[in-house]
Amino acid sequence: MGPFIGAIDQGTTSTRFAVVDGDGVLVAMAQREHRQILPRPGWVEHDASEILSNTYEVITEALDRAGIDAPDLSGVGITNQRETTVLWDKTSGEPVTNAIVWQDTRTANLVKTIASLYGEDALVDRTGLPPATYFSGPKIRWLFDRHPELHERAKRGEIAFGTMDSWLAWNLSGRHVTDVTNASRTMLMDIRTLDWDDSLLEALGVPRRILPEIVPSIGDIGPCTGVLAGTNLTTILGDQHAALVGQGGFAPGDTKVTYGTGAFLVSNTGTEIVRSQSGLITTVAYQFSGEAPVYALEGSVAVAGSAVQWLRDNLGLIASAQEVETLALSVPDNGDVYFVPAFSGLFAPHWRDDARGVLVGMTRYTNKAHIARAVLEATAFQTNDVLDAMMEDTQRKLPEVRVDGAMAENSLLMGFQADIANIDVVVPSVTETTVLGAAFGAGLATGVWSGTDKVTHQLDEAVRYRPTMTSDRREELLAGWSKAIDRSLNWIDS
Numbered sequence: 261m262g263p264f265i266g267a268i269d270q271g272t273t274s275t276r277f278a279v280v281d282g283d284g285v286l287v288a289m290a291q292r293e294h295r296q297i298l299p300r301p302g303w304v305e306h307d308a309s310e311i312l313s314n315t316y317e318v319i320t321e322a323l324d325r326a327g328i329d330a331p332d333l334s335g336v337g338i339t340n341q342r343e344t345t346v347l348w349d350k351t352s353g354e355p356v357t358n359a360i361v362w363q364d365t366r367t368a369n370l371v372k373t374i375a376s377l378y379g380e381d382a383l384v385d386r387t388g389l390p391p392a393t394y395f396s397g398p399k400i401r402w403l404f405d406r407h408p409e410l411h412e413r414a415k416r417g418e419i420a421f422g423t424m425d426s427w428l429a430w431n432l433s434g435r436h437v438t439d440v441t442n443a444s445r446t447m448l449m450d451i452r453t454l455d456w457d458d459s460l461l462e463a464l465g466v467p468r469r470i471l472p473e474i475v476p477s478i479g480d481i482g483p484c485t486g487v488l489a490g491t492n493l494t495t496i497l498g499d500q501h502a503a504l505v506g507q508g509g510f511a512p513g514d515t516k517v518t519y520g521t522g523a524f525l526v527s528n529t530g531t532e533i534v535r536s537q538s539g540l541i542t543t544v545a546y547q548f549s550g551e552a553p554v555y556a557l558e559g560s561v562a563v564a565g566s567a568v569q570w571l572r573d574n575l576g577l578i579a580s581a582q583e584v585e586t587l588a589l590s591v592p593d594n595g596d597v598y599f600v601p602a603f604s605g606l607f608a609p610h611w612r613d614d615a616r617g618v619l620v621g622m623t624r625y626t627n628k629a630h631i632a633r634a635v636l637e638a639t640a641f642q643t644n645d646v647l648d649a650m651m652e653d654t655q656r657k658l659p660e661v662r663v664d665g666a667m668a669e670n671s672l673l674m675g676f677q678a679d680i681a682n683i684d685v686v687v688p689s690v691t692e693t694t695v696l697g698a699a700f701g702a703g704l705a706t707g708v709w710s711g712t713d714k715v716t717h718q719l720d721e722a723v724r725y726r727p728t729m730t731s732d733r734r735e736e737l738l739a740g741w742s743k744a745i746d747r748s749l750n751w752i753d754s
Contacts, residue, residue: 290321331490337698388542479549495701506697519667538649539609559646679729
């Protein structure tokens with residue numbers, strides 16, 4: 261038997277554990293959803309203890325399904341929702357507040373203050389990140405401002421901070437660590453030195469002693485304990501970075517889009533730091549232990565699959581997410597209806613936290629199928645905005661884009677994506693690339709695969725969507741989308 265690798269995928273809505281064999285095949289997987297805590301409009305929280313409990317359960321269940329024990333795993337990788345902020349008591353190990361999720365917008369005014377005091381250009385230069393509610397550092401500061409006693413405890417070294425990878429690593433290995441990809445999303449790390457930046461820590465009032473040690477993404481991190489005792493933690497990658505690895509995106513220019521709760525486009529730029537002039541994020545793609553970091557440009561769309569959930573749960577237009585494609589296909593086009601899902605503002609390339617969701621262009625002719633189609637098309641329009649920005653920054657025409665995530669199984673969406681972006685869209689045979697990327701990293705670190713070429717040889721193309729839309733129709737649709745974006749702006753007053 262074997263070799264086997266374990267991979268934890270701690271996402272925004274659920275946690276999974278997968279067992280993968282040496283051929284890159286998913287042997288077993290278990291999954292648990294967790295609550296989305298919504299105390300106020302724009303606020304999104306998670307219970308970190310619930311997520312940890314779910315993690316223990318899915319590890320045990322998947323190992324049982326695979327018929328193996330933890331010591332049979334050559335190594336374990338963690339991939340995680342990024343930017344979600346956890347503070348916990350170092351002595352008891354218990355969270356001291358709910359986790360603030362990456363989608364949360366409560367730090368909007370604080371971010372503006374930080375940008376004005378520190379300087380927006382200086383922030384981007386140091387971190388690669390624009391001032392936005394997305395990132396972790398302002399979330400820490402918000403918690404300290406709201407709970408001054410936590411700030412005092414943090415200054416005494418009694419509190420630990422981490423994103424979800426750190427929270428899981430602490431509980432599964434006893435180490436307080438994060439990797440370079442997750443650290444690059446905090447607004448606290450200098451992307452050139454790969455270390456916490458003292459001037460940023462001072463600007464945000466974050467004591468260095470609460471921060472985890474920054475380690476390479478792929479390499480031996482340490483022995484595991486508890487349910488994973490007998491194996492080692494050998495990879496940590498933020499979810500979108502893991503998806504890039506899972507797509508075999510190891511060469512400059514390799515680009516992928518993951519369609520999940522949001523939509524996330526990442527393009528490998530090699531060891532070069534490319535500064536975006538078009539509203540994208542410069543981020544660390546991954547780092548092998550002992551090697552130089554590999555960088556990427558990223559564009560993040562806040563709402564993709566969650567818009568379909570909204571159709572189902574809030575409006576009741578569909579009974580299951582799978583029904584959206586059938587409903588949308590019952591009409592030949594969008595009927596001139598456009599939907600901008602700016603529920604928490606707009607992310608890349610617009611970065612407008614004053615935007616809110618709009619549904620425009622409706623007439624008496626409009627029915628629920630047009631709305632369903634507009635919701636699906638919104639994901640493709642938003643992704644196209646990011647693709648345009650990516651090609652502007654790199655001055656490179658992308659020959660294709662690799663896609664994954666649950667929405668990659670939606671043929672209407674993928675075909676429309678190819679049409680509206682005028683680019684080939686490639687779906688791999690295995691679309692679970694996030695968890696697969698964590699497994700690939702863990703296996704590369706432990707020698708299950710001797711090099712990245714051994715990983716890429718295992719990746720097969722399942723479907724390729726080629727553009728068929730006329731240029732006139734494409735321009736007509738893009739003009740409608742541009743007008744819809746304009747209507748969504750300036751809804752929230754500062």
